[in-house]
Amino acid sequence: MKKYSYFLFFMCLCFIAQAQEIAVLKYNGGGDWYSNPTALPNLINFTNRNCKTAIDKNIVTVETGDDIIYNYPILFMTGHGNVFFTDDDVLNLRKYLTSGGFLHVSDNYGLDKYIRRELKKVFPKLELKEIPKNHAIYNQTFSFSNGLPKIHEHDKKPPQGFGLFYKNRLVVFYDYESDLSDGWEDAEIHNNSKETRQKALKMGANIIEYAFKN
Numbered sequence: 001m002k003k004y005s006y007f008l009f010f011m012c013l014c015f016i017a018q019a020q021e022i023a024v025l026k027y028n029g030g031g032d033w034y035s036n037p038t039a040l041p042n043l044i045n046f047t048n049r050n051c052k053t054a055i056d057k058n059i060v061t062v063e064t065g066d067d068i069i070y071n072y073p074i075l076f077m078t079g080h081g082n083v084f085f086t087d088d089d090v091l092n093l094r095k096y097l098t099s100g101g102f103l104h105v106s107d108n109y110g111l112d113k114y115i116r117r118e119l120k121k122v123f124p125k126l127e128l129k130e131i132p133k134n135h136a137i138y139n140q141t142f143s144f145s146n147g148l149p150k151i152h153e154h155d156k157k158p159p160q161g162f163g164l165f166y167k168n169r170l171v172v173f174y175d176y177e178s179d180l181s182d183g184w185e186d187a188e189i190h191n192n193s194k195e196t197r198q199k200a201l202k203m204g205a206n207i208i209e210y211a212f213k214n
Helices: 002-018 039-050 067-071 087-098 112-122 180-184 194-213
Strands: 022-026 060-063 074-079 102-107 160-166 169-176
Touching: 022 039, 022 067, 039 180, 039 194, 067 087, 074 194, 087 102, 087 112, 087 160, 087 169, 102 112, 102 194, 112 169, 169 194, 180 194
Parallel strands: 022 060, 022 074, 074 102, 102 169
Antiparallel strands: 160 169
């Protein structure tokens, strides 16, 4: 059985290297992980049209502690409230990220103190670092010379892109005070201008491109 488990694990790693798929991460703690249901479908359509990707439009939901996460090179999570990773969640997510996976966390306002606490459990020795404006994630098909764009205003704070780097590889990208994924939603949900939605979609596409290349 152990040999089969190792075989399955390495097969999943091979799949991560080749697949163009994204999954929504369902987490414990009571936070609304299901927020912004139209966001990811819109972003995938935009990225496939503009960035020569072929991302599967059938978006699945995966749980943090489930081995199925290894089938998806990018995990996306968002919400407004509490996040809690169990010990099994922590071990599974750490193994996923150190084996080639990528997690994009989009603060939908109110997530910050919880996700920082839980990411510290996953990587106790790593610190979230603000990503410089000249980093490759801001310079893919689309260029953002000023870094992460502002989509919605809450506390009059500047938008910031933070990252966790494992062995010099960016494994977690965290958009804070931007509400980036709100800008991916259907136009009538937030009544954002076309310009605002385009900024959000372009930045989202950059994140996807970067994750697939690295």
